[in-house]
């Protein structure tokens with residue numbers, strides 16, 4: 001696995017999202033263990049939160065971008081992963097937090 005390429009691909013996606021005015025994001029944790037990889041992403045001004053707010057939805061709302069980021073990671077790792085949104089601006093947090101823990105050889 002090419003760690004640097006995965007990180008670069010995520011950063012490129014965040015630049016794209018920012019350039020398009022969709023959201024700003026950063027990799028807040030990227031911890032590679034012997035057989036695991038944990039990634040946390042903080043996202044601000046997420047467009048999906050803005051739509052949720054418009055319709056009075058106060059639930060974790062950033063499903064499209066969560067899926068898009070999962071797709072990027074999956075394409076680099078060659079395996080299915082799950083990303084959980086642990087914080088969302090729509091529920092009153094100051095940012096959205098997307099978290100994935102990936103285990104290899106299990």
Ligand SMILES: [Zn+2]
Pocket residue numbers: 046049060061062085087088089090096097
């Ligand atoms: Zn969110």
